[in-house]
Amino acid sequence: MHFASDNTSGAAPEVLAAVVAANAGYAPSYGAEPAMLRVRDRLRTLFEAPEAEVLLLSTGTSANSLALALGCPPWGAVFCHEAAHVAQDECGAPEFYTHGAKLIGVPGAHGRMDPGALRDAIARTGAGGVHGVQRGMVTITNVTEAGTVLTPAEVAALAAEGRAAGLPVHLDGARLPQALAATGASPADMTHRAGITHLTLGATKTGCLGVEALILFDPAARWEGELRRKRAGHLASKHRFLSAQMEGWLADGLWLRLAAQANARGAELAAGLAARPGVRLTHPVEANMIFAEWPAGTAERLRAAGAALYSWPLEPGREGARLVASWCTTGAEVAAVLAALDAAL
């Protein structure tokens, strides 16, 4: 009953098999292996972006931070949701990579930036001339930190606020496959056609060992991206093991199937939670992350029963919890945690 995070899961068998296959023999290092070209071309096709450039990195934090460094100067502001991963969970990596940019949190219900609030934040920034930080970049997260999913139109509405101010727009897609699976949107519609210029396509959480693609829809950014990746220590020498993961994951629609599985288990879990007395879903469940509140002490009893999850205290007598379904979560695991919940409540 592992619901603490989708990164407690392993790699999909197909991905692992691709890694094993890639181990045979010698291969050029540092991304010069032929598989990297295939990965790039596959992503160009999938995203209908024939000019896009691709850099592989081993973590989401590095991919996000590198994207922000490419789009925002050291004296710039990055506009993000106030609960965004880049703002809350990366220990200042964006500030490190950008050499000191300022992240400005934009409010919005259920993890979605409010477009009007974003517009206001952009308008306020730089209004003091040289005395304040300047408008730098917008970054949007989809699936959001609250587990909600933005439609292409919602992404486009936020991106439009940035583009109207001349800003590049990054999408943190640590769980983009889940967002695509949930909406049925095409990768192109969800990203560059909606105004996204830099994309972190997360693969680690959804079936890989550790690889993320930074997709640059403006190919002119590639060389600077390569230099920044190298000096951050993120250019893998045996890079073939990154490209192999990505190639295996993208083959035959596996990436979207794995995401759909995670979403399906998330939906089952959400339905089960919502049906329990005393349990309330605190955000709409639209992908594979579930946020709920329930009587205090419930999480402790669930853990005693063998479940892994996050929880935190709320007002007296209540507690909040986050459960995440993974690509490999089974219906039996969902049923088991719901049964444990029945016993715990």
Next chain:
Amino acid sequence: MHFASDNTSGAAPEVLAAVVAANAGYAPSYGAEPAMLRVRDRLRTLFEAPEAEVLLLSTGTSANSLALALGCPPWGAVFCHEAAHVAQDECGAPEFYTHGAKLIGVPGAHGRMDPGALRDAIARTGAGGVHGVQRGMVTITNVTEAGTVLTPAEVAALAAEGRAAGLPVHLDGARLPQALAATGASPADMTHRAGITHLTLGATKTGCLGVEALILFDPAARWEGELRRKRAGHLASKHRFLSAQMEGWLADGLWLRLAAQANARGAELAAGLAARPGVRLTHPVEANMIFAEWPAGTAERLRAAGAALYSWPLEPGREGARLVASWCTTGAEVAAVLAALDAAL
């Protein structure tokens, strides 16, 4: 005939098997998996350093740069051999991680810093008070960039220059297993007993997919190291795949066996080269890297025959070349490249 670099080789079967085995089921993320504790304890035992702390990273550049950032302030000088990897081949990663430290190249024959030159460089630095950068850290490479091997006594002599000035001393051990195999020295004698405070233990080149251990002999540096690793985007979420590689690699002396194999093939190759007329070894061959010079055009003919290697022009009529034997290089490959060389000369 792949002699361009040891990073064109794959992973040893035992290491790959460990990765496959680690994929089963769920595991805590971000280094909280039980295997990480086993890796730490194994390294403590192997290095006879019961208090040492260990951070795993996916690249040597990040491990080196993180070590330098832990030991040298932004206004400090890092003393290294003038051909050191940190100075020449990391695109400014040490400067990035340290926030601007200055690398000061120290001369020395065959990749070894001259202790007197190191002493002079340290003495000169900071002599101008607040106007110049301050003494920061010493970093030593073993196996050196010239393919030579430092004995524990040689490491200790260099480290002593740093320690006499109160400086921490880093060892870039991208090929430390080869140095240990070549000298028969114990890991402890080669490192902390010789005055080393921070160690990059490279595993990628010698049989892993991509993992390096940063060993902190002063355990007080651990927490800052963890924070710096995280904000550099180098804390892997599915960290189990790093610890699995390291655990498999360290088991049953595999790491030293693989290094010894590489050295043995290097020695065969060196002997073969030295015996060819017109070929001269430019550095003593003490591990798995061979530097030679030979008639111009030779490298091109070798490549036409299917060999991979590095070469560069020298004075008219001559060229320099680097060939590296890997853990998986076979005697047949060595024989083949020598035969090709006979044809090329």
Next chain:
Amino acid sequence: MHFASDNTSGAAPEVLAAVVAANAGYAPSYGAEPAMLRVRDRLRTLFEAPEAEVLLLSTGTSANSLALALGCPPWGAVFCHEAAHVAQDECGAPEFYTHGAKLIGVPGAHGRMDPGALRDAIARTGAGGVHGVQRGMVTITNVTEAGTVLTPAEVAALAAEGRAAGLPVHLDGARLPQALAATGASPADMTHRAGITHLTLGATKTGCLGVEALILFDPAARWEGELRRKRAGHLASKHRFLSAQMEGWLADGLWLRLAAQANARGAELAAGLAARPGVRLTHPVEANMIFAEWPAGTAERLRAAGAALYSWPLEPGREGARLVASWCTTGAEVAAVLAALDAAL
């Protein structure tokens, strides 16, 4: 009628005379001139801090940023009022000097951080372990950005929140003389006895040409402070002109007299504004900065009449304004702007 900022005023005659006097002959450079020792000793006496160290800088932004860099690591959080100068008006200088620290805005009425809100912000920060930025430093502004003045007890209450978490506490005293003049508090009670560890003592606004003292109550920070000042390009070669200003300004209580003059004119102005129909003071006026709101269009008419001030639109029909009295503002200037206001309303 110059009320835009106290930095549109010049230097007090005594300060200018000190600069002129300092010009005679040769003097050691880079702070080695005898006057610097006198300045240090004078500040030690005035602040009853016999061990304190002093660095002079030419701007408040550099003094503040240097203080933050001394107290907060690159992965730390600086807790400040959400309208603080360091957060809003220094173009990312704190992020630059600290190598990427994150400024966390704490709310509070009339420019004062709410102690409970500060406590909550500190408590939240670092709770996520290695994934988030760590608690770094607290910075308090007095006179606040809203023109209010903290008593020593109020400073102490805020500093206590920081100290309870083990954090150093900086005071941005760009207008500290005004705060001292307004409260009658001793410099010691307002600063180190209230828990302040790093102080920016602003002199530029209150009668100097351009000099600020960074006072380090922990003398162990001096050397690192000197190095950071030098590499920021803030170690003046002809440093005698900084120490001369400071010496002239501190002599015979001039600094507090100038501040008291500014406060007195501020009080007259505030009284005059409050007495006008349609004008409302939006913050208590406790020093030399006045914030008001009045009918839209008033500021434009005042400017047409020759007054300099800041203004901004509010809800329909109203506008906000800031007026600052300087050390050299005369009663006649106050009367003139009030007369112009009567005509404008």
Next chain:
Amino acid sequence: MHFASDNTSGAAPEVLAAVVAANAGYAPSYGAEPAMLRVRDRLRTLFEAPEAEVLLLSTGTSANSLALALGCPPWGAVFCHEAAHVAQDECGAPEFYTHGAKLIGVPGAHGRMDPGALRDAIARTGAGGVHGVQRGMVTITNVTEAGTVLTPAEVAALAAEGRAAGLPVHLDGARLPQALAATGASPADMTHRAGITHLTLGATKTGCLGVEALILFDPAARWEGELRRKRAGHLASKHRFLSAQMEGWLADGLWLRLAAQANARGAELAAGLAARPGVRLTHPVEANMIFAEWPAGTAERLRAAGAALYSWPLEPGREGARLVASWCTTGAEVAAVLAALDAAL
């Protein structure tokens, strides 16, 4: 007998008078005062560069570092003479401002970079592709650190090496007035017509209190320059005192007269030294800095006689010394130090 440095001198009377005059009344802050426009226009005229933009800073280190940050990315190399001030005497300020660029020392006799050595250094840099730092910027010093003077043709020859590689070229002109006075070259011929793109025009050493002009011959760099200056804490609030110095200094050719005086005293001093038995000038004396060697113990005896100078030990029995004449050095002072030398030898 003050010959330690030209920064132990004070300000010229005309410059001080300009500062005193600028103190009258109120003035817009942060460079918006009318005098700043006059300074810009005056420099445009003097340098025959009608589009150039000008930023004033209070120190040479900040002006140099800001120039390098405008021209060189964090992953770039700055090519400079191996004894350059930016490399040896700024405590890592260039690395701080550029966010980690690498300074590469180029050899050359008597403080002049050897053009061939510069070409080689540029050619070597970046040849390793993404693995090494990239070609960034060239910086030339005139008057050099050895007291020699480059002619416009020599500047152009060095700049041409940079421009051929597509690099911007900075001139550190901390003593540019002396170089202009020595050669009689026009400011334009010595700078932008010789290929210089960024100029630090030093005024502090030659008669000001503390001001340097960063002249951007490409006006497109202005806004980024303003932002970088602000976040470095170098935008003076009472900026009128910087522009007043510069205006007074540039008026009526004062700046060149002061430089010529310094050079004349330097020539007298050099002639006197060269005529003394046992004294040898170690670099040609072409401006106001003299480097000599003489019997060990001489400097100590000179200091005992009241002279200020720099000295350092050489081979047994000899010592090196640096003496600098200032704009205000008198013939009597030169005679006095020579007399003291006669006594000391």
